Amino acid sequence: MIAATVPAQRLSNAKLLTIDASGQITHFPRLNFPDLLRARDVVIANDAATLPASLFGIHSRTGAPIEVRLAGRRSLEPEAVKHFSAIVFGEGNYRTPTEHRSSPPELRPGDGLRLGSLRATVVCLLDHPRFVLLRFEGSSEEIWRGLVRHGRPIQYAHVPMPLEIWDTWTPIAGPLAAHEPPSASFILNWSTLDVMIRRRVYFGTVTHAAGISSTGDPELDARLPLDEPYRIPESTARLIQEARERGGRVIAIGTTVVRALEHAAEIDGVLRADEGLATQRIGRETTLRIVDAIISGTHQPGSSHYELLRAFVTNDVLEDMNAELEEHGYRTHEFGDSIFVERMNLAGAGVIARNKKNGPPARMSHQGKTHYGITCMQSRNCKLLKGHGRP
Amino acid sequence: MARHKTEGSGKTDADQTSIWNGLRVAITGGTSGLGNALAVALHDSGARVAFVARNRARVEEVVRKTPALHGVVGDVSSKDDIYPIAIQLLGALGAVDVLINNASTLGPVPLVPLADTNCEDLELALQTNLLGPFRLTKALLGSLAASAREGRRALVLNISSDAAINAYLNWGAYGASKAALHHLSQVWDQELSLQGVRVLSLDPGDMDTPLHALALPDADRSTLKSPASAAREMLATIQNLLLETKSAPQPKNQEAPQ
Numbered sequence: 001m002i003a004a005t006v007p008a009q010r011l012s013n014a015k016l017l018t019i020d021a022s023g024q025i026t027h028f029p030r031l032n033f034p035d036l037l038r039a040r041d042v043v044i045a046n047d048a049a050t051l052p053a054s055l056f057g058i059h060s061r062t063g064a065p066i067e068v069r070l071a072g073r074r075s076l077e078p079e080a081v082k083h084f085s086a087i088v089f090g091e092g093n094y095r096t097p098t099e100h101r102s103s104p105p106e107l108r109p110g111d112g113l114r115l116g117s118l119r120a121t122v123v124c125l126l127d128h129p130r131f132v133l134l135r136f137e138g139s140s141e142e143i144w145r146g147l148v149r150h151g152r153p154i155q156y157a158h159v160p161m162p163l164e165i166w167d168t169w170t171p172i173a174g175p176l177a178a179h180e181p182p183s184a185s186f187i188l189n190w191s192t193l194d195v196m197i198r199r200r201v202y203f204g205t206v207t208h209a210a211g212i213s214s215t216g217d218p219e220l221d222a223r224l225p226l227d228e229p230y231r232i233p234e235s236t237a238r239l240i241q242e243a244r245e246r247g248g249r250v251i252a253i254g255t256t257v258v259r260a261l262e263h264a265a266e267i268d269g270v271l272r273a274d275e276g277l278a279t280q281r282i283g284r285e286t287t288l289r290i291v292d293a294i295i296s297g298t299h300q301p302g303s304s305h306y307e308l309l310r311a312f313v314t315n316d317v318l319e320d321m322n323a324e325l326e327e328h329g330y331r332t333h334e335f336g337d338s339i340f341v342e343r344m345n346l347a348g349a350g351v352i353a354r355n356k357k358n359g360p361p362a363r364m365s366h367q368g369k370t371h372y373g374i375t376c377m378q379s380r381n382c383k384l385l386k387g388h389g390r391p
Numbered sequence: 392m393a394r395h396k397t398e399g400s401g402k403t404d405a406d407q408t409s410i411w412n413g414l415r416v417a418i419t420g421g422t423s424g425l426g427n428a429l430a431v432a433l434h435d436s437g438a439r440v441a442f443v444a445r446n447r448a449r450v451e452e453v454v455r456k457t458p459a460l461h462g463v464v465g466d467v468s469s470k471d472d473i474y475p476i477a478i479q480l481l482g483a484l485g486a487v488d489v490l491i492n493n494a495s496t497l498g499p500v501p502l503v504p505l506a507d508t509n510c511e512d513l514e515l516a517l518q519t520n521l522l523g524p525f526r527l528t529k530a531l532l533g534s535l536a537a538s539a540r541e542g543r544r545a546l547v548l549n550i551s552s553d554a555a556i557n558a559y560l561n562w563g564a565y566g567a568s569k570a571a572l573h574h575l576s577q578v579w580d581q582e583l584s585l586q587g588v589r590v591l592s593l594d595p596g597d598m599d600t601p602l603h604a605l606a607l608p609d610a611d612r613s614t615l616k617s618p619a620s621a622a623r624e625m626l627a628t629i630q631n632l633l634l635e636t637k638s639a640p641q642p643k644n645q646e647a648p649q
Contacts, residue, residue: 047537049481078485141461144482148475165474166530174534176481190532190586197585205537235541 001298001325003158004336007167009186015330015337017298021344023317025324030338033187033295034195040248042202042239045185046256048177048210050168052151054094057115062105065091068115068134069154069179071212072226074277076177079140081147083123085226087215088130097157098216104130116150118143128220154180156214158333177229178210183334184254184296202243204236208256208278213303213334224304227279230260234273240290241271249292249342255305258282261290284310293342298325298332312343410630412437414544415484419467419527420494421460422449424600425550428622429491430460436626441483443467443476443494467494467523468515477530487531488538492524492572493550498564500605505563513564520568524549525575532588539587544633547590548625549576555594562606593628595621 014030028036037043053070067089073080090102107129111122123133136143153163170185172193196203208230215221240250240261252258263278265271269289280286281304288311299305301322309318321339330337416433420426421442434440434457441461444450450462461483465476480487498516499508528535528547539545554562555569576592583590597603599615616624 047533049478049533052478078482081482141479141483144479148478165478169474169530170533172533172536174481174486174537176478190582194585204540233537233541 001300001330001332001336004331004333005159007159007161007163007335009167009170009335010189014187015328016340017321017324017328017330017337018340019313019317019321019342021342023313023320023344025317025320027324027328028340030187033338033340034192034199034201036340037196037199037201037251038248039200040202040243040246041251042204042243042248043196043251043253044204044206044236044240044257044261045170045172045188045253046178046182046208046210046260047170047172047174047185047205048182048207048256049173049175050153050165050178050181050210051176052147052153052165053179054152054154055115055118055147055150056093056152057113057118057150059105059107060112060114061108064105066104066113067093067101068113068120069212070134071131071179072209072228074227074229076175076207076209076229076231076275078144078176081140081143082136084134084136085126086132086134087212087220088132089216094155095157095160098214101216107132116146118146118150128217130217131215131220154212156333159335172205174205175207175231177207180210180213181334182208182210182254182256184257184338186335187253187295187338202239202248204239205233206236206257206260207231208260210254210256213305225255225259225278225281227277228256228259229275229277230256230263231275232260232264232271232273237271237273250290251293251295252291253295255282255294255296255308258288258291258294258308258311262286262288265289282308282311284315286311288312288343291343293340295338295340297334297336297338298330300332309341312341314344317344410544410633411626414438414488415486416440416489416491417480417484417487417531418442418491418493419523420444421462422446422453424602425595425598425618425621425625426491426493427453428618429493429625431457432619432622432626434459438489439484441480443480467492467527468496468519470522470526473523473526473530477527480531481534486538487534488543489546489548490528490531490535491548491550492527493548494523495520495550495569495602496565497602497606498568501608502561502565502606504561508564513567516564516568517571520565521571521575524572528579528590535588536583536586545588546629546633547576547579547588548629549573549590549592551576551592551594553594553596555592565606589633591629591632593625595625 016028016030016033018026018028055068059066069087070084071087072085088104090104092101107122109122109124113120119137120134123135125132153168155163168181171189193203209228211226211228259278263280264274271290411433416438418426418430421430422444430440430442443463443465445466447464450464454460454462463476463479465472496516496519499512535545549572551573552569554566555573573592576590580590597615598618598621599612600618
């Protein structure tokens with residue numbers, strides 16, 4: 001596929017590939033996507049606003065220039081901005097493809113970082129020389145002020161022009177939660193929401209801390225998606241419950257929505273209003289309990305976004321999809337074209353079996369053991385991990 | 392439908408507490424005049440309040456007086472400040488249920504006829520009084536609509552003026568910008584009705600504020616309302632407007648399909 005290089009959220013000629021529940025592939029103009037919705041369906045989007053999560057600065061001990069990309073935090077609370085997990089690069093910027101970026105100087109616990117007016121300390125390394133837990137100095141108000149003054153949206157080499165914050169906020173962006181845009185929601189605008197309401201299609205939102213999509217390091221990329229906090233409002237849980245009772249489909253806009261809804265229902269298949277930390281990986285083994293269809297971008301095979309589609313359709317259908325995307329000139333990445341995939345009736349291994357293999361759902365196992373999904377290398381010195389319970 | 396004139400009301404502060412209590416309110420222009428009075432009155436009514444103003448020293452002074460208020464330094468007339476302002480408001484409050492676009496500029500001072508108004512002065516009036524509120528509302532609309540979906544009140548209040556309705560000599564730049572803001576409010580209120588977000592435009596009347604002193608330095612201040620009483624009246628008017636429409640906000644997207 002070709003990369004979408006212009007940060008335009010709703011191009012009038014954007015394409016939409018659809019796969020129905022029988023595996024049949026069709027092409028649509030994306031503007032017409034509301035025509036795929038039926039009365040009683042419920043559409044759920046991620047309303048996270050995107051942080052200016054890329055910070056340039058200096059590694060104090062060596063004086064070396066660095067770029068820090070904030071990758072995750074353990075809670076969506078606006079005050080919880082003291083600690084972030086972060087990927088650190090050496091000199092350079094987004095114009096260099098991530099996999100060719102230079103390494104930062106050796107990072108050690110206690111190292112200070114000067115990031116504009118912000119001051120941060122490396123608390124510990126997270127099982128990788130350039131993946132760290134950071135602690136910012138100052139009050140949450142001061143940290144937000146520093147982030148808006150010095151932070152830039154995280155971006156990649158395929159978009160040559162520097163992104164502005166408004167390029168990365170979906171029209172429905174609200175809570176400050178995403179590290180990269182939940183870009184499937186670029187498909188939405190307010191007129192579309194009105195059309196949906198008039199057609200008796202429900203609309204609700206979850207907030208999910210969409211994380212970094214690429215680190216440039218195969219070992220780190222293999223860990224994606226990192227653990228991501230989410231919140232499901234009472235009104236959204238109710239909408240989904242009502243839609244299911246009335247026979248409507250639950251349509252997730254974006255992989256993050258699938259991850260949040262399926263994580264919240266993981267224990268007993270019942271979706272409740274909840275705040276949690278999504279730790280699971282969704283793929284061929286996953287039995288989807290809530291989501292009937294997904295609207296997503298087009299993604300490269302092997303990426304976690306792509307692997308998630310295996311929970312919806314067979315490998316054969318995905319291969320057909322790849323061929324069609326190539327043949328019809330679909331554009332990829334966050335400003336690219338989209339797919340609408342309905343869940344086929346697949347016999348998955350079942351979420352309960354998977355949990356037996358991997359231990360109980362991570363919200364229960366999280367306590368005191370892991371942080372951001374990985375063990376802290378200096379866990380004995382890592383104060384954050386002591387007594388750290390559910391976020 | 393956007394309403395204009397605020398009315399005096401016999402409602403007491405205790406009545407007002409009921410609708411403002413717990414709401415997260417963002418106000419532009421909160422260091423003086425009506426904005427400051429609204430910030431304090433809303434805080435007293437149980438709201439969580441963050442305000443925006445240009446001058447850091449004055450923002451800090453207001454926060455010193457009322458430490459529960461969150462102060463954000465920024466200029467709504469500057470396009471580049473809008474998202475930094477929105478992020479800091481969301482960072483302080485988590486979400487915004489009520490946005491009050493109060494920050495305002497008179498245009499050229501002393502007031503002059505349109506023929507003597509520099510184009511740049513009209514531009515600045517439009518940037519501050521029209522484009523600033525439009526941009527900030529757009530940036531926060533996701534949050535406002537989420538509040539409505541979750542069953543909270545979602546409201547944008549644009550502070551208007553009788554100069555938005557009447558053609559006063561020498562008030563052309565200000566009046567034109569306020570007329571445009573009033574019209575914008577009316578259209579937006581209808582357009583957002585399906586999303587459950589209200590957009591009101593209200594005229595607080597003549598008040599004893601720094602802006603009024605700039606416009607009419609020789610006015611008899613004893614005839615002017617205090618900003619505090621104007622703020623109380625305005626909150627009572629909004630409460631009546633909201634309560635007369637519906638007992639509770641029920642955006643139409645949450646009605647059961649039939």
